[in-house]
Amino acid sequence: MSDHTIRIEHQYLDLPSFFYSRVQPSPLNGAKMVCFNDELAADMGFHSANKDQWTAVGAGQKLLDGMDPVAMKYTGHQFGVYNPELGDGRGLLMWETIGPDQRRWDWHLKGAGQTPYSRFGDGRAVLRSSIREYLCSEAMHHLGIPTTRALFLVSARDPVRRESFETAATLMRVAQSHIRFGHFEYAAYHQGKDAVKTLADHTIRLYFPDLMSLPEDERYRQWLAAVVERTARLIADWQAVGFCHGVMNSDNMSIIGDTFDYGPYAFLDDFDAGYICNHTDQGGRYAYNRQPQTGFVNCQYLASSLTSLIPEDDIRSALRRYEQAYNGRFLQTMRDKLGLTDPLEDDLSLIMDTFSMLHQHNVDYTLFFRGLSTLSSRGPSTVRDLFINRSAADDWLQRYRQRLSQETVDDERRERAMCAVNPKYILRNYLAQQAIQDAQTGQYDTLHELLDVLKRPYDDQPQYEIYAKLPPNWGKHLNISCSS
Ligand code: AMP
Numbered sequence: 099m100s101d102h103t104i105r106i107e108h109q110y111l112d113l114p115s116f117f118y119s120r121v122q123p124s125p126l127n128g129a130k131m132v133c134f135n136d137e138l139a140a141d142m143g144f145h146s147a148n149k150d151q152w153t154a155v156g157a158g159q160k161l162l163d164g165m166d167p168v169a170m171k172y173t174g175h176q177f178g179v180y181n182p183e184l185g186d187g188r189g190l191l192m193w194e195t196i197g198p199d200q201r202r203w204d205w206h207l208k209g210a211g212q213t214p215y216s217r218f219g220d221g222r223a224v225l226r227s228s229i230r231e232y233l234c235s236e237a238m239h240h241l242g243i244p245t246t247r248a249l250f251l252v253s254a255r256d257p258v259r260r261e262s263f264e265t266a267a268t269l270m271r272v273a274q275s276h277i278r279f280g281h282f283e284y285a286a287y288h289q290g291k292d293a294v295k296t297l298a299d300h301t302i303r304l305y306f307p308d309l310m311s312l313p314e315d316e317r318y319r320q321w322l323a324a325v326v327e328r329t330a331r332l333i334a335d336w337q338a339v340g341f342c343h344g345v346m347n348s349d350n351m352s353i354i355g356d357t358f359d360y361g362p363y364a365f366l367d368d369f370d371a372g373y374i375c376n377h378t379d380q381g382g383r384y385a386y387n388r389q390p391q392t393g394f395v396n397c398q399y400l401a402s403s404l405t406s407l408i409p410e411d412d413i414r415s416a417l418r419r420y421e422q423a424y425n426g427r428f429l430q431t432m433r434d435k436l437g438l439t440d441p442l443e444d445d446l447s448l449i450m451d452t453f454s455m456l457h458q459h460n461v462d463y464t465l466f467f468r469g470l471s472t473l474s475s476r477g478p479s480t481v482r483d484l485f486i487n488r489s490a491a492d493d494w495l496q497r498y499r500q501r502l503s504q505e506t507v508d509d510e511r512r513e514r515a516m517c518a519v520n521p522k523y524i525l526r527n528y529l530a531q532q533a534i535q536d537a538q539t540g541q542y543d544t545l546h547e548l549l550d551v552l553k554r555p556y557d558d559q560p561q562y563e564i565y566a567k568l569p570p571n572w573g574k575h576l577n578i579s580c581s582s
Pocket residue numbers: 183184185186187188189215216217218219220221222223345350359361582
């Protein structure tokens with residue numbers, strides 16, 4: 099199964115038993131391996147992956163020695179409303195392993211069947227949504243944005259009822275941690291202050307070990323500040339790459355600052371500041387331009403659950419870090435995207451005006467920045483061609499060129515640096531949709547090829563030019579089902 103450099107643990111089970119329920123996976127029939135992430139498996143220390151064995155694990159037909167599956171209990175705020183009934187309703191934490199590089203991995207089998215927290219759900223996941231999660235979590239990783247990962251995806255014959263009958267699937271999601279903000283809300287509002295302290299100690303010991311040497315008060319204070327900062331930086335990364343999460347409920351916020359839970363997400367095609375990717379979000383609570391504020395609100399929910407552990411003043415000062423961390427990261431990333439290495443006072447207004455201009459002219463977000471990255475070698479046409487109103491492009495380019503004239507870095511170096519931060523390939527909705535449609539007929543080549551392209555989003559891959567084009571007409575503004 100693995101080489102002996104991995105260790106098997108299940109430290110989540112050391113928490114009080116009210117944090118979980120032991121549940122066996124409900125087996126699926128006719129399981130097939132759709133994707134297996136060989137590189138990740140190797141990183142995790144699983145060198146001699148036996149695919150049949152993993153298929154059986156994915157199908158809930160087999161447990162490996164040491165696996166002791168549990169459904170985690172958490173609660174959380176969904177669309178601003180507290181829901182005490184949450185928890186892993188269809189996923190199971192199988193075990194934790196520690197790889198040859200000493201990194202810890204939680205293994206979470208999503209779609210494994212019903213649990214005590216399933217409420218009215220069937221405990222299953224469908225092939226369509228599992229492929230979307232696999233694709234996007236890997237795409238985010240290769241873009242350099244913190245995220246959960248996808249280890250393997252298994253499809254099955256069992257029908258699952260959504261808007262219509264679909265194919266069942268499971269995804270082995272792995273991450274350093276599956277602890278969410280909502281775990282702390284559950285501890286605080288249902289189990290009391292000892293539970294909050296136990297969970298915080300567990301979290302800090304495993305995921306923030308550098309803080310262990312500090313005196314307790316200082317440790318908790320710095321920990322909350324670190325979580326707030328990681329969250330702020332994560333969301334700045336989303337904004338800069340044009341990623342919309344879609345369901346930023348506090349049960350979908352990772353305590354270590356990973357992008358967590360891929361549902362109705364989307365990358366922006368044409369820039370639209372108010373874009374809402376989740377069509378059940380009628381009020382646009384989680385629209386693209388509301389994500390930074392929502393990240394902060396989620397940090398407030400987390401902070402409110404920690405009042406028994408951290409004095410109010412310390413909580414307030416930790417929360418104040420959000421804005422600073424967000425602005426700092428966002429400004430730096432946007433400067434990098436524009437190729438500005440010598441900071442100037444006016445850069446922020448250039449950046450904000452650029453967003454307004456992109457919004458006004460509905461310019462493709464990814465191709466705009468990629469086009470800018472080769473402005474001096476290839477000329478302005480790749481950028482200009484993205485505009486219906488060419489004179490708007492020319493006006494903006496004139497201002498931009500003027501700003502570049504104040505740079506000391508030469509064009510060639512700037513182009514190289516810009517290509518390394520402005521992706522050429524992103525997971526456009528229509529690309530995911532093509533891969534899903536083919537997979538639903540049992541043809542997985544499209545999916546595998548797309549995964550391959552997304553491994554090197556910043557490199558020119560001449561054989562895959564087609565993946566870097568504007569979406570075709572049918573692929574614009576797709577109404578993707580949000581059910582999963
Ligand atoms: P999500 O919207 O995916 O973040 O899920 C919110 C809550 O609903 C979590 O507690 C999930 O475990 C649960 N859930 C979602 N889909 C299902 C399902 N098909 N069966 C059981 N529970 C589900």
